[in-house]
Structures are given as structure tokens and as C-alpha cells.
Amino acid sequence: xxxxxxxxxxxxxxxxxxxxxxxxxxxxxxxxxxxxxxxxxxxxxxxxxxxxxxxxxxxxxxxxxxxxxxxxxxxxxxxxxxxxxxxxxxxxxxxxxxxxxxxxxxxxxxxxxxxxxxxxxxxxxxxxxxxxxxxxxxxxxxxxxxxxxxxxxxxxxxxxxxxxxxxxxxxxxxxxxxxxxxxxxxxxxxxxxxxxxxxxxxxxxxxxxxxxxxxxxxxxxxxxxxxxxxxx
Numbered sequence: 001x002x003x004x005x006x007x008x009x010x011x012x013x014x015x016x017x018x019x020x021x022x023x024x025x026x027x028x029x030x031x032x033x034x035x036x037x038x039x040x041x042x043x044x045x046x047x048x049x050x051x052x053x054x055x056x057x058x059x060x061x062x063x064x065x066x067x068x069x070x071x072x073x074x075x076x077x078x079x080x081x082x083x084x085x086x087x088x089x090x091x092x093x094x095x096x097x098x099x100x101x102x103x104x105x106x107x108x109x110x111x112x113x114x115x116x117x118x119x120x121x122x123x124x125x126x127x128x129x130x131x132x133x134x135x136x137x138x139x140x141x142x143x144x145x146x147x148x149x150x151x152x153x154x155x156x157x158x159x160x161x162x163x164x165x166x167x168x169x170x171x172x173x174x175x176x177x178x179x180x181x182x183x184x185x186x187x188x189x190x191x192x193x194x195x196x197x198x199x200x201x202x203x204x205x206x207x208x209x210x211x212x213x214x215x216x217x218x219x220x221x222x223x224x225x226x227x228x229x230x231x232x
Contacts, residue, residue: 075230079148143230149220
């Protein structure tokens with residue numbers, strides 16, 4: 001009489017468990033906690049010294065979206081922030097370095113040398129320098145989502161229109177001089193005086209075109225070439 005052969009039970013490996021169960025976190029918990037701690041310090045201090053409208057700046061929006069993106073491990077949010085600020089933050093660093101050695105360029109970082117703003121508050125603003133590096137590392141972990149270009153561009157258009165129609169223009173005199181004016185440079189790079197070389201409405205349209213064509217699109221092309229596509 002032939003008996004069926006007894007099959008040996010295969011022991012589940014950690015890899016198999018990882019494949020069949022919950023996906024293994026791609027970002028270390030320590031990075032999420034440290035970044036959260038930094039944002040938890042920055043937000044109330046910025047709110048006190050600059051007011052809530054400061055969080056309409058592209059860089060501050062990216063700071064907050066990155067926090068959400070890290071905890072959710074959401075490649076779209078992280079990719080959006082990368083498309084939006086990698087090149088502008090490079091310009092910020094160039095301007096900051098120039099101001100540091102006495103060479104004035106765009107004026108983007110003049111506030112970093114304004115003694116009326118608390119030194120600790122200005123120190124927090126150094127995130128403009130290291131946030132791009134963090135985003136580059138995050139992309140290596142989660143991949144690049146090509147939907148970031150249209151998503152960030154749409155967000156940027158919304159922010160620019162809000163800042164143009166509802167926020168104080170360049171040259172506005174406010175009770176608190178640290179409240180931002182000319183947010184996202186919708187009146188040019190001089191916060192004391194709006195640009196005069198174009199009709200202001202036309203300038204905003206041109207500015208959006210420059211942002212999309214010179215900053216966002218080239219960054220998208222480079223990131224698409226460098227990083228693996230994000231898993232959806």
C-alpha cells in the first residue's frame with residue numbers, strides 16, 4: 001500500500017513575513033522624531049515673531065508637508081517638496097553666503113542679518129540649508145513620484161495668487177515690521193519697493209512661468225533621472 005509522502009512544513013522567513021504582512025518602514029523612526037521635534041519648536045516661535053502668514057512661503061509649506069510625508073512615508077508629498085524648493089533653496093544659500101561675506105545679491109536673506117529679529121529665530125531659519133539635503137535622502141528611501149510636478153505647480157499657483165491678492169505688498173508699512181510682506185516675491189525681490197519693469201499683473205504671470213519653467217520643471221527632469229520611481 002502506498003502512503004502519501006509527508007511534506008515538511010516550511011518555516012516562514014522574515015523576508016516572507018515582510019512580503020505577506022505589513023510593509024517594513026522605509027524611514028527610521030529616529031529621523032521622524034527628530035524632525036518632528038524641530039518643527040514643534042519652530043512653528044510657535046515663527047508664529048510669535050513673524051505671524052501666521054509666514055507659513056505661506058514655499059519653503060515653510062515644504063517644511064510642514066515634509067513632516068506629514070515622513071510620517072506617512074508618502075513619496076508624493078516628499079517629491080512635491082523636492083520639486084518646489086531644491087533650486088530656490090540653492091539660491092537662498094548663495095544669497096546667504098554672499099551676505100555673510102558682504103556681497104549683496106537678491107536680498108532673499110537680508111532678514112538673517114536683521115538684529116531686530118531674535119538670534120534664535122534666525123538660527124531656526126537655517127533649515128533652508130539642510131532641508132534640501134534631507135529631501136535628497138528621503139527620495140533615496142521612498143523614490144520619486146512623477147506626479148509631484150503638476151501637484152506642486154498647482155499648489156504654487158494657489159499660494160502665489162493668495163499672496164498677491166490678499167497679503168501685504170512690497171513696501172507696506174505694518175505695525176509689526178517682522179510680519180512678512182511680498183510673500184513668495186510676488187512683487188519682485190525688493191520687499192521695500194515693488195518692481196517697476198512690468199505691469200504688476202503681468203509680472204505675476206511671468207513669475208509663475210519662471211517658477212514652473214526654470215525651477216520646477218528642470219528639477220523634475222533631474223529627479224526623474226536620478227531616483228527610482230516611487231511605489232504606489
